[in-house]
Amino acid sequence: MNRVRPALMADAPAIARIDVETWRASYAGILPDRYLVAMSESERRRLWTHEVAQHPGDIVVALDATSRVRGFGSCGATRDTALGFAGEVFTLYVAPDHQGSGMGRDLLLALFARLQRRKLGSALVWVLRANPSRFFYERLGGKQVGHRRIPFAGSQIDAVAYGWPDLAAVLKPQARI
């Protein structure tokens, strides 16, 4: 089990680094190159500093054995209630050289636990259809519950939503997703 804890302001530089690194690794060939090239770690650092300050507890980080931040995720009330889910996982990223060691699962479960504590008993996540990481959400029990085209940097990109209607069931000690 990887250690997962709420993010601190001091984690913003590590979060920003992982954010930019995983976007470039995951979205090459999916999102326009010019957008990925233009991504700025310092801009992301400002954004994540603001996010951690504004939404303490809604952002979590995963630490490796040396207590360095290697992954992060964020959640909150859903931006679009039309699909009937209360909570939403907004971001979930594990540094490329730490993927496949259980951090993604531990982060997702920590975000679900956070949503449940906020009395948001169901959750969805939007993911680009072309992103193979969407099968991670299927492995973790998410069911496809919607799709849409997202305008992004001048293009239209297909996205699918995965939903978990009952977080309490997912978080029961015996449930292993």
Ligand SMILES: CC(C)(COP(=O)(O)OP(=O)(O)OC[C@H]1O[C@@H](n2cnc3c(N)ncnc32)[C@H](O)[C@@H]1OP(=O)(O)O)[C@@H](O)C(=O)NCCC(=O)NCCS
């Ligand atoms: C998706 C992501 C968060 C998963 O984190 P991870 O630490 O690599 O995943 P875990 O090691 O916790 O995997 C948990 C389970 O899901 C499976 N899994 C992980 N990625 C998978 C994939 N792409 N397809 C199918 N199964 C996958 C694992 O094999 C594991 O299965 P197990 O229960 O049989 O052991 C991570 O790979 C990532 O950051 N990807 C790039 C960024 C991204 O696309 N994020 C999603 C944006 S919405």
